[in-house]
Amino acid sequence: MKQIDRNGMRSHHDNAQDRLLRGLYTSAAGRMLLKPLVRPDVSKLTGKFLSTRLSCFLIRPFIRANRIDMKDYEKIRYSSYNDFFTRRLRPDARTICGDADTLISPCDCYASAYEITGDQTFDVKHTKYTLRSLLRSQKLARRFQGGYALILRLTVSDYHRYAYAVSGTQSKNYRIPGRLHTVNPIAGDYYPIYKENAREYTVIRSPRFGDVVQMEVGALMVGKIVNHQASGSVTRGEEKGYFEFGGSTIILLLQKECAAIRGDLLANTAAGYETQLRLGDAIGTSVR
Numbered sequence: 001m002k003q004i005d006r007n008g009m010r011s012h013h014d015n016a017q018d019r020l021l022r023g024l025y026t027s028a029a030g031r032m033l034l035k036p037l038v039r040p041d042v043s044k045l046t047g048k049f050l051s052t053r054l055s056c057f058l059i060r061p062f063i064r065a066n067r068i069d070m071k072d073y074e075k076i077r078y079s080s081y082n083d084f085f086t087r088r089l090r091p092d093a094r095t096i097c098g099d100a101d102t103l104i105s106p107c108d109c110y111a112s113a114y115e116i117t118g119d120q121t122f123d124v125k126h127t128k129y130t131l132r133s134l135l136r137s138q139k140l141a142r143r144f145q146g147g148y149a150l151i152l153r154l155t156v157s158d159y160h161r162y163a164y165a166v167s168g169t170q171s172k173n174y175r176i177p178g179r180l181h182t183v184n185p186i187a188g189d190y191y192p193i194y195k196e197n198a199r200e201y202t203v204i205r206s207p208r209f210g211d212v213v214q215m216e217v218g219a220l221m222v223g224k225i226v227n228h229q230a231s232g233s234v235t236r237g238e239e240k241g242y243f244e245f246g247g248s249t250i251i252l253l254l255q256k257e258c259a260a261i262r263g264d265l266l267a268n269t270a271a272g273y274e275t276q277l278r279l280g281d282a283i284g285t286s287v288r
Contacts, residue, residue: 055081066157146256168206
């Protein structure tokens, strides 16, 4: 995957996770092995084990293998692997940029930005998505014609708690059940990634940004998407929820002429690069 980090350095990472998924998705034997792994009951069973004290032995090897700098996180004794995976940052570890007119990244991630075209499709690593199939609502999809879709991909080593990208009043949470699949781009060549993924979204009515959809998408071996609030007033930077174990994705949908997206983010996406962001980084401004 081609990426640009926070210092502007370009890289092309092909880590162990990428190589494993390539083997699973590009061979007949791999795809046969994958079928039972993406079953919801297998995912739930794995999630239950990772929430027990028996799973603690996995923590230190995971930190070493993924070179996680733990200085950003609270210093506590973890009761399970999932307790570690959903670890909290120190209060001063992230900065919420700008003011209410600033659209922020709701998570640590690698980001891509796409204009939503007239045929209501956008591309994510060679995979086409329609807003209608993503939202399961033609009426809601029409509301975002000409706007932007921001794809925010979390890796397994990222901070897996996420915040609200804007302030406003949120609707109830809409949950779409599905078979859990990896969000790693290699899967896009063989499976419709989001169409089979469990996902949950809310519509946030923002005075500065109009209607904003914030969607969480589950991935391979993720047992749970946990959102804290059902509806009501929300504040940008306020914690919205967290993912349990696995790599996951957050999608933001923005209406036409409501936000100006960072020029470098749009240019990097057009050149085939994901842009590294941290929770609280500015990704756009209001134009209302």
